Amino acid sequence: MSEVAITRTEWLQVCKRSDLVANSGVCALVGDRQVALFFLPDQEPQLYAIDNWDPIANAGVIGRGLVAEIDGELTVASPLYKQHYRLNDGQCLEEEDIKLDSFPIAFEGDDVLIKIDQ
Amino acid sequence: MVKQKIVVIGNGMVGHHFLEQLANRPERELFDVLVFCAEPRPAYDRVHLSEYFGGRTADDLAMGKVEQYREWGYDLRLNDAAVNIDRDNKVVTSASGASEAYDHLILATGSYPFVPPIPGHEHEKCFVYRTLEDLDKIQAAAKQGKVGVVVGGGLLGLEAANALKQLGLEAHVVEFAPGLMSVQLDEGGSKLLRDKIEELGVTVHTSTATELIEEVDGGRLRMNFKGDKSLDTDLIVFSAGIRPEDSLAKSAGIELGQRGGIVIDNQCRTSDKNIFAIGECALFNNFIYGLVAPGYTMARTAVSLLCGEAAEFNGADMSTKLKLLGVDVGSIGDAHGRAEGSAAITFVDEQTGVYKRMITDSEGKKLRGAVLVGDAADYDTLLQYHLNDMDLPEHPEQLILPALDGAAPTLGADALPDTATICSCHNVSKGDIVGAVQGGCCSVGEVKDCTKAATGCGGCAALLKNVVDTELAALGVEVNNDLCPHFPYTRQEIFHMVQVEEIKTFDELLHKHGSGKGCEICKPTAASIFASLWNDHILEKPHVGLQDTNDTFMANMQKNGTYSVVPRIAGGEITPEKLIVLGEVAKKYDLYTKITGGQRIDLFGARLEELPEIWRELTDAGFETGHAYGKSLRTVKSCVGSTWCRFGVQDSVGMALTVENRYKGLRSPHKIKMAVSGCTRECAEAQSKDIGVIATENGWNLYVCGNGGMRPRHADLFATDLDDVTLIKYIDRVLMFYVRTADKLQRTSVWLENLEGGLDYLREVVIEDKLGIGEELERQMGNVVGTYQCEWKTAINDPEMLKRFRQFVNTDEKDEKIVFVEERQQRRPATEEEIVKIAEPA
Numbered sequence A: 001m002s003e004v005a006i007t008r009t010e011w012l013q014v015c016k017r018s019d020l021v022a023n024s025g026v027c028a029l030v031g032d033r034q035v036a037l038f039f040l041p042d043q044e045p046q047l048y049a050i051d052n053w054d055p056i057a058n059a060g061v062i063g064r065g066l067v068a069e070i071d072g073e074l075t076v077a078s079p080l081y082k083q084h085y086r087l088n089d090g091q092c093l094e095e096e097d098i099k100l101d102s103f104p105i106a107f108e109g110d111d112v113l114i115k116i117d118q
Numbered sequence B: 001m002v003k004q005k006i007v008v009i010g011n012g013m014v015g016h017h018f019l020e021q022l023a024n025r026p027e028r029e030l031f032d033v034l035v036f037c038a039e040p041r042p043a044y045d046r047v048h049l050s051e052y053f054g055g056r057t058a059d060d061l062a063m064g065k066v067e068q069y070r071e072w073g074y075d076l077r078l079n080d081a082a083v084n085i086d087r088d089n090k091v092v093t094s095a096s097g098a099s100e101a102y103d104h105l106i107l108a109t110g111s112y113p114f115v116p117p118i119p120g121h122e123h124e125k126c127f128v129y130r131t132l133e134d135l136d137k138i139q140a141a142a143k144q145g146k147v148g149v150v151v152g153g154g155l156l157g158l159e160a161a162n163a164l165k166q167l168g169l170e171a172h173v174v175e176f177a178p179g180l181m182s183v184q185l186d187e188g189g190s191k192l193l194r195d196k197i198e199e200l201g202v203t204v205h206t207s208t209a210t211e212l213i214e215e216v217d218g219g220r221l222r223m224n225f226k227g228d229k230s231l232d233t234d235l236i237v238f239s240a241g242i243r244p245e246d247s248l249a250k251s252a253g254i255e256l257g258q259r260g261g262i263v264i265d266n267q268c269r270t271s272d273k274n275i276f277a278i279g280e281c282a283l284f285n286n287f288i289y290g291l292v293a294p295g296y297t298m299a300r301t302a303v304s305l306l307c308g309e310a311a312e313f314n315g316a317d318m319s320t321k322l323k324l325l326g327v328d329v330g331s332i333g334d335a336h337g338r339a340e341g342s343a344a345i346t347f348v349d350e351q352t353g354v355y356k357r358m359i360t361d362s363e364g365k366k367l368r369g370a371v372l373v374g375d376a377a378d379y380d381t382l383l384q385y386h387l388n389d390m391d392l393p394e395h396p397e398q399l400i401l402p403a404l405d406g407a408a409p410t411l412g413a414d415a416l417p418d419t420a421t422i423c424s425c426h427n428v429s430k431g432d433i434v435g436a437v438q439g440g441c442c443s444v445g446e447v448k449d450c451t452k453a454a455t456g457c458g459g460c461a462a463l464l465k466n467v468v469d470t471e472l473a474a475l476g477v478e479v480n481n482d483l484c485p486h487f488p489y490t491r492q493e494i495f496h497m498v499q500v501e502e503i504k505t506f507d508e509l510l511h512k513h514g515s516g517k518g519c520e521i522c523k524p525t526a527a528s529i530f531a532s533l534w535n536d537h538i539l540e541k542p543h544v545g546l547q548d549t550n551d552t553f554m555a556n557m558q559k560n561g562t563y564s565v566v567p568r569i570a571g572g573e574i575t576p577e578k579l580i581v582l583g584e585v586a587k588k589y590d591l592y593t594k595i596t597g598g599q600r601i602d603l604f605g606a607r608l609e610e611l612p613e614i615w616r617e618l619t620d621a622g623f624e625t626g627h628a629y630g631k632s633l634r635t636v637k638s639c640v641g642s643t644w645c646r647f648g649v650q651d652s653v654g655m656a657l658t659v660e661n662r663y664k665g666l667r668s669p670h671k672i673k674m675a676v677s678g679c680t681r682e683c684a685e686a687q688s689k690d691i692g693v694i695a696t697e698n699g700w701n702l703y704v705c706g707n708g709g710m711r712p713r714h715a716d717l718f719a720t721d722l723d724d725v726t727l728i729k730y731i732d733r734v735l736m737f738y739v740r741t742a743d744k745l746q747r748t749s750v751w752l753e754n755l756e757g758g759l760d761y762l763r764e765v766v767i768e769d770k771l772g773i774g775e776e777l778e779r780q781m782g783n784v785v786g787t788y789q790c791e792w793k794t795a796i797n798d799p800e801m802l803k804r805f806r807q808f809v810n811t812d813e814k815d816e817k818i819v820f821v822e823e824r825q826q827r828r829p830a831t832e833e834e835i836v837k838i839a840e841p842a
């Protein structure tokens, strides 16, 4: 009984499966944190969550970027200045010392769950 | 520092080249420079003079601009001829009475047309063909006539005959000698040229000497020829050769040649060491060089010497390649085989009208000369053999015979020595080009920018590409035109596959022809191709993840993550009612409002979630999307034209509306801009657009492939005096051909520059329908036009599409990180410092 309760508190339900857009990104607000969520139905894993704030452009736009495969790695290209951020860990491919926060994310039925330290 | 003074007499093409070369050197600072120019305007491109009749203006032909000379610090005296040189005191006097001392004097007085002293030659209907003013006069006279005669069947005479034909006259050429272009062509070539030209409707009279020109009834002219024949005409143009303009030098006691021309040595100095002569007034080795390239070489020699460098002029090659009345003609070296021990190889195809002849030494080892008429494709290769004195291949005849298996033995770039001149206009050798490639230039475009090769007459473009590609390959640089790592094809190839295999989705395309998962290059490219071919809505499911963010949200993202809203205002025409709606919407959503260069109104600062509401209000008022976010037609700028403007000759707004409403929504490799002007005053700046239309008395002139921006390019005149239907037809074809064949993100300007065969080829495809795809292109365009939908109108009525326009999927809160401040009574994004300040508690 207690075990299930603990998992539920760590994982936060952010939205429904139907709120996502296949092969693209959306943005969710978790606390006061903007998180970009990507849903790639044909990939494994299918879900990715990274910070929505683009520190180079200084704007919350990552969720609106285009998903691009660069040298075999899945990334999102920032819509403003086109740097690539790795979807699974937020690493910027062009600037070594820039890395966005990334968060565990998963489906539970139709719910989308995310794990964020607040 | 006391500067030395250079005085230049004559501001023609060569005088200008001298001044331009000097201006680009550091030594420029050592001199004061003064220029006497007898013509009312600074130097213009005489080589392309005939295009003045084709619609190019004096401005288009200008080489030296008054402002440019001012910038260079030159003292330019227009309309003021030098009339005397006092060599003892080193002073030049001019017609206006100015006296100017010089340390160095440059004579660049050019030449004047020779008019044979036939009785009657002074008649007011007799003209020459050398200056813009000459052409104005000919044009005026042609308006009232039906027939025009050119005296002289040389290169210039035939060009003049073509001009008369273009002016709508029945054209004749009268030549004293037995053949046309006897300087450049041998008998066979000359005969074939004559046949071809007569086929085109120009009557040629050879071996014909004019004895008298008299006025007959009605003010027409009668030319009486030797042997009782005569010809009645409305005007006569003399083109019987040129004479060096050496009178000034003569009266100053400078040495002239026996038959005129200012004698120069191999430093281009005259008999007075302080005086140089360059260009068509100069006589070197008893020879006047009547072409511009040798004149340029003389100019560069003089500049180098003045700057203290060693330089020599050692004569120049007079080989030429040109199109005369649409017939390709080439002449290389000793075309007549006059030198002793010459052997000839001739190929004649009377069926297609091709004549080619090579002159070799007696062993067939070296090429001494060549004549090509009807097909000059072998010119580049032959010229390189000749100029570089290279050994001919074992079977030299193969160089001019039609290749049976399609493998014409073109000369590989490898075989050329480094000293081989590739571009003679700008004197660029193979070594220079190889150097540029080794120095980091990776494309023909970059090499052009850095060496200027192929930026003159452009005749060397194909050879240049060959040299660049070979050198790149030698350096191990793969000449890679692949779209991206996921598709080993060019955009053109992908377009073709999508079309032929009727591929409708990215997944299908990737599965069939690509690899991996796609990226921000191939996805939008594919989306654009699908849109060009099938015109689905960009937000339909399979296309959603393919679009750049601006296409996804049908608005342009600005630096703080908000968007601009740009409704279409076709032709820049807007009713007061609609203007008020724009104002009201802008006020309601507090949008920063600005009028753009494309005659539209942009509204900035809309939040993602506000876009659908804003567009609902705009579409309700009758606005459509302006596609400012897409690689597609942006705006068609126009002036008010004949409706309001006293100069206008056609309804330019009406045409702009037709054009904009036709092509709105067309997806293309890059953005497209257009403009329509109501007369040649060109208030809409059509010549800086991808498609430019300028009204004429008789219809419309069409200009193509210009652009402004980072690398501006003047549009090229494509066709003249078109009626409405033909204009639209040509634009349809040009645009669709561009959409089909351009590379990713290639603007029309770069596309045209890279199109093999250039503007001529584009004309062949569009006007002559050489590829037989004209109607197909029109059909494709018709399909795009027929399936147009306002993307916003569709989107706001589709809840599924609207889902994307939520700032957060889990709450209706706004993005608190977007901060505005006020400036000049409007909002703008706050700067970082301002945001920090605002966040600090007061």
Ligand SMILES: Cc1cc2nc3c(=O)[nH]c(=O)nc-3n(C[C@H](O)[C@H](O)[C@H](O)COP(=O)(O)OP(=O)(O)OC[C@H]3O[C@@H](n4cnc5c(N)ncnc54)[C@H](O)[C@@H]3O)c2cc1C
Pocket (backbone or CB within 6 Å): B009, B010, B011, B012, B013, B014, B015, B016, B036, B037, B038, B039, B046, B047, B048, B049, B050, B080, B081, B082, B083, B108, B109, B110, B111, B129, B130, B156, B159, B245, B248, B278, B279, B280, B281, B289, B290, B291, B292, B293, B295, B322
């Ligand atoms: C219709 C046409 C087509 C041609 N096509 C080609 C071609 O395809 N290829 C090619 O290589 N060449 C061609 N040419 C030839 C080419 O134009 C000339 O070789 C070139 O213009 C020579 O330049 P220049 O400066 O020596 O002489 P010009 O261009 O004649 O300039 C001399 C200038 O000096 C001025 N001047 C003379 N005396 C005085 C004075 N006392 N004081 C002040 N100014 C003075 C004249 O008014 C003139 O403006 C063509 C020429 C014509 C007319």
Ligand code: SF4
Pocket (backbone or CB within 6 Å): B422, B423, B424, B425, B426, B453, B454, B455, B456, B457, B458, B459, B460, B461
């Ligand atoms: S730029 Fe040029 S060689 Fe180059 S084309 Fe001119 S002459 Fe010919």
Ligand code: SF4
Pocket (backbone or CB within 6 Å): B639, B640, B641, B642, B645, B646, B647, B648, B649, B652, B677, B678, B679, B680, B681, B682, B683, B684
């Ligand atoms: S281009 Fe001609 S018609 Fe149009 S505004 Fe200018 S002057 Fe008038």
